[in-house]
Amino acid sequence: MANFHDSDTHERKETSSLENNTEIIKDKFADIVVDDFQSEKKFSLLVNLKYHLNLYWLNSKEFFNKFPLLGYSLKRIFFSLITLILAICAIFILLRLVTPDDTYVSDIDLAKLKIIPGSPEYNALLTERMKIFGVYGSIWSQLGTYLRNVTPFIKKTLLVNTYYDSVTGHLTGDTYQTWFYLGTIFSAAVGQPGELVSTAFARAIPYSFAFGSVTVLLAYFIGVPLGIISAKHKEKSVDNGINTAVITLLAIPPVIIVIGIYLISIYVFKAHGLFSSGGFSTKFWPVVAIFLMIAPPIVLTTRRYVIDEMTADYTKFALSKGMSDSYVFYIHIFRNAGIRIFRVFPTAFVTTIFGASIFAEQNWGIPGMSRFIVAGVAAKDSFVVMGYILLTATAGIATSLLADIMMAVLDPRVKLTK
Template sequence: MFMKLDQQDLINVDKVDKIFEEIELNDNETDLKKSKFDKLKFFFKKRGNNLKEFMGKSPLFSYALKRIIYAFITLYIAISIIFIMLSVVTTDSAYLSGVNLEKLNIEYGSEQYHRLLDNKKRLYGAYGSVFQQLFIYLRNVTPFIPKEIIKNPSLVGTEIVGEKTTVWFYLGAFMNSASGGVPGTPVLDAFSKSIPISFSVGAIAVVLSYIIGVPLGILAAKYKDKSTDSAINGTSLIITAIPSLVLISLLYKMSIYVFGANGTYADSNFSTKIWPVLGVMLLIMPYIIVNTRRYVIDEMTSDYTKFAISKGLSSRYVFYVHIFRNASIRLVKTMPEIFVITLFGSSILVERHWSIDGMSKFILNGVSNKDTYVVLGYIFISASAGVFSSLTGDLLLAVMDPRIKLTK
């Protein structure tokens, strides 16, 4: 028997067919999407395996990359904390430093005053909430993002005008002329002029400190617990115990009143310029002498040294071929760090006394005048240099000493 279908039943059958067609179409689209997702997943997995294999074959590169990433994450966190702390103590008057409101006929608290203040804050990237300002600053110091800034700004009424330019790295601008630069001008421009001056003084002092300090440390180690060792090591400890401010002040006055040197570094002769170098050397050379002595003594008392001597090798051969070579590897590791510490730390007092136009004036004047971007710029540059100097020391150690493996 056959069932007779009316027109309504035919319509229902057509609807069911369309539903099945839609289900089949959706299934095909789902399979297509799933196939694309699997291909994309396989692509990233393959690239990840290739990267992992490359990192395994290049341990120095892998170690350096990880150190740089972790270091800059730490640096950004530290900069964020310092930025928030400085923002809390920075008043509106700091942004309007050098602006004569009476000359501009602007009353404090008026609409023009607030418009001028807002324009000044925009010039420094300090508009919005504290966290918006922090985000702007972190973006400015990230070299992979282009930034548009105003160079050589000038004030026309309440508006800031100047030459707009795009830069990749921006440390901010001077807020106060007492910090060592013209308000509104980039901090990096002033730093780029002063860093070579600090570099010249610091580099000479570091090189001379190693040339003199390393032989003295070796001499003290060879004659351990004897009069030579007591004289060298004792003198180093005494110099280290004297406060740096007192030590540099005494050296500065002695250079003027005893040896007749000039009191300023600029436009002076060799007899004056040597004293700042000696000042930096007094601050870092005791550290080099003590470390050299310690490293050499460690190698002298090691098992391989005793074994070499027991095999009949001469003490002179063992010392210069084995002991000094291994001790020098540890000394080389400290060289980049000492140089950065000298450039951004130890030389501050020396540059201050001899009026050297180096980096020290920015951190001292910036802190005293609450110039936020000068202080932050100095910290960012010095901390970044410290990161790379520490990394350079580790890589030098790994290259020179085959026993060091920068892997898990």
């Protein structure tokens, strides 16, 4: 009841302040000649606009105070989008500066068309192709075109599957409408030249998602218990053994781990070396390789968080009150430590799909997302690289926000307000 009266009093004060501000505005402009505003109507509109803006601001503050989680989420999304746009602009400009113009006609057989590089026909073809892909003109106009293409709220009409018409001397192709356009693949080392980047990504993501999700779940299923066991036996032989194994795996470069598991699977367990030609055993070993890369940090962080909670004052107080060790551990210690452990689960999922799995996908020939960033950079296929970066950055922002929301939902002590 006290909180209700306090809120009501605060609201009356804000309304009174708003009315006073309106009266001040009227007094301030009362001595101004009406002709300065051209009419009394414009003066009235100015005062009403100021009043409604203040009213809107107060209502917005009241709304977000009632729903702090929503307000925090919207604020995070807004600033994340600003950061993402700035990053896209910087990376796009850098890639365009290092990408030669002839890349945009690299998928056309110029010899078959009898077009000599540097000839007027070649220059006309190059100009027309660059206009189709939105990379012609000043760097700022190119950047504006790319930002428009990746904005999902604007419908775009594109020309795809272009080919050179020797009769007309111009490019022709199929008209395609889409809401989201990442560009086209140019290099055969990356994929099928002329294919949409979004189409190639849609075909590859399920493979990376499947391996990433299975590996992350397995890493948490095994890594968290190992971390708990290590913390409960701190500085004992079990703890020392787990720490030694974990630190050793962390010290080995990921590429060495992947190559080592790859060779062991072939020469020791007689598995196939290619994902497409093997059965379950071939598909099992990439999971093992990725697991050995991402599980050690999970074990270490789990051990650290559990030890922090074990040495906290509330733990000592609960034990001094006569509570059993198992009750204190599983009801208090593990619950509080678990919030911090599983908070990073969404981030670990994204970093595994777009990071740790790169080496494994390359060695076993898995048709996942890794080949786009590796081959795309090598072939200077700018649209592929930009699409990969845009996708990973967006996923990282989304999972970071999800992790914060999970923290606020699981832990009532966390308040996403000032």
